[in-house]
Amino acid sequence: MGAKDQILRKISSEVVKVVDGDGLIVRNNLTKVEEEIRLYGIDAPELTPCRKLKQDESETQIAGALLMKMAYESYDFMRSIIKPGDQVYILQETNNLMDKYGRTLAYIELQDGKILNELMVEAGYAKAYNKIICSELPKYQQLSLNAKTNKKGLYLYVDQF
Template sequence: MRHTMRKRVWINKRPLFAFILIALIISGSTLWTLSGGDPNGEWVLVTEVVDGDTIYVGRGWRSTKVRLIGVDTPETVHPEKPVEFFGPEASEFTKKKLDGKKVRLESEPSNQYDAYGRLLAYVLLLDGTHFNAELIKQGYARVIAPFPFHRYEEFRSYEREARVKRLGLWAGKDICKEIIGNKRSKIYRIPGDAGCGRIKEENRVYFDTEEEAIKAGYRRAKK
């Protein structure tokens, strides 16, 4: 008799156990949605795309601003600069590929944040695509190196290929898309200047910043 009663008590508790299990599953799903990524922090959710090279992701219960390493897309939201050529297209490409998607972030150990407090990262998609590299390959971004990073040479090779194919922001024939100096005249031009199409490839020198060009003995072209 006692054995039978114990069995009945166990049977009566089974619905309660099932209810608790379902509740845990639902709460876990809610935690994923609110945190923007899994509890282990391996993946994060892109919650907002600012422009072609800057996004917000959910990390834990907070939102983090992320600046993509090594890439610079044309400006679209800078408070002191006009919308640049191919900027809207670059922003739309990033939004289409990343907005609302789960991505993996990887950083350079020696440089994890920039001067504005933004997390510096490489962005990898679920299918393994390296998004930073993809921006350069398709002509949506130029390479920028405010600090050394281990993919620099790789990114520069992608940029050269995109430039030769005249993809995206490299489509214009005479408008400068980056800082280019002329070895013969020792004059450099910046993005938006005219005249780069007339500089022969063997005379071209590419700079990441104007300061770098000036230190190398070049002067800015007259407008």
């Protein structure tokens, strides 16, 4: 992680549901409150038709149907890493706790100490996303470039998404 003084470690949580390639729902083990998590610094294609899908379609010149097909690959890849019932730690940067939709922004630390956000980008199933600033963004940008160069994950089909 970046500057340790910016990271706030929360109590461990249980995965309730994988929402898509960059989001999930967890239940805090202490309070039992469920919250939707949006992963810091990464973006995966949209699973369903929405405003963001139209925006991505326009920016990338890739058909929405192909973007949604890629979204399902990203979603399936995340579900191969993390499943309902898994225990995780939520790591947050104190200066950037929520997105504009009220979702909790976080890094997800798995039981083996790996960071889910990083794994998604490294494997090419998500890209670095600079519209939500986080301390790990430069690292994710490099991992994204490596995945693209090596045609990993979604980069097997396209040069950008």
